[in-house]
Amino acid sequence: MSLVLHTIICSTRPGRVGLPVAQWFHGVASKHEAFDARLVDLAEFNLPIYDEPKHPTLQQYEHEHTKRWSASVAAADAFVFVTPEYNFGPPPSLVNALNYVYREWNYKPAAFVSYGGVSGGIRAVQMEKHTLTTLKMMPILEAVMIPMVAQHMENGRFMAKEIHETSATALLNELARWAAALKPMRSGV
Template identity: 35%
Template sequence: MTKIGIIVGSTRPGRNAEAVARWVYESAAQRTDAEFEIVDLLDYKLPLLDEATPAGYGNYSQPHTKAWAEKIASLDGFVIVTGEYNRSMPAALKNAIDFVYAEWNNKAVGFVSYGSAGGARAVEHLRGIAGEMQLADVRSQVTLSLFTDFENFAAFKPADSHREALVTTLDQVVAWSKALAPLRAS
């Protein structure tokens, strides 16, 4: 069965990413074409990148890096939930991506973002990074507004109109994850 990780891309206290990731998971869990799980960056306690050699060598020395690498390697694709911080992604998310390399390769990734501009600028940065990590980013994405999809910028109450974009994003992530399976096997 194809395994998709829903990455909670923020570690900030009071973060909105956790509620958004739960919303994604609740929709995804109703599907039968893949298994989905929430992968919370908080659970991995990744410090600012502390490996002596670049991730491309795969020579991980730290226990937290090995645990993170094992989790990312166990998945066939990803949905990254990210806020937009100062026109980009949260630093914790970029740090987590940079910790490993081969474990990301030949997998699909989709994005669910939120922010004053729907998190679109964070996703644009992530798309460039995805190419470098040999991740196939899908076209569809979900962009949530802090002004209309969150009450008082905190309580997540997505408009019903986002459900269709989420379904399309999940469809594309699952389809591309399956299509890339032969590359991961070689």
């Protein structure tokens, strides 16, 4: 039984570092035997500021962009959010995307690959975890944190160090355990 893992590129900013970081992590995830790994780019969904007239718990979406986003989120068994830190918090694009749907997130585990300056994006992750638990998601402890991310970039590519590789493997192993454990809870949703 292969679990569907969505690695979500959370920044939509032109020139973002999140794209090469996510491409690296997706490469690692694609080799993990527990997952059918898929790379999801929030920029490709081009979600406007939340514009559905009805509450997301009703799942009565009127806009095509919401229906496409809903189908994408619903298709996954687990998530890895590749997230920067903006002003000690999450990127607005991620907050908006999380708020667009509700039931599609329920009873799914999530992990983080965060990047930034000296904090490595960890302050954003702490805030994002609060939102995830309200969506009935399970954020796991294991993570990949990349402080001073610019020092790991070479010709537009993220050059992972051993600590990043080791952290990614630990993250994926634990995420697979949670995804398998939570799957029965989603059968009635």
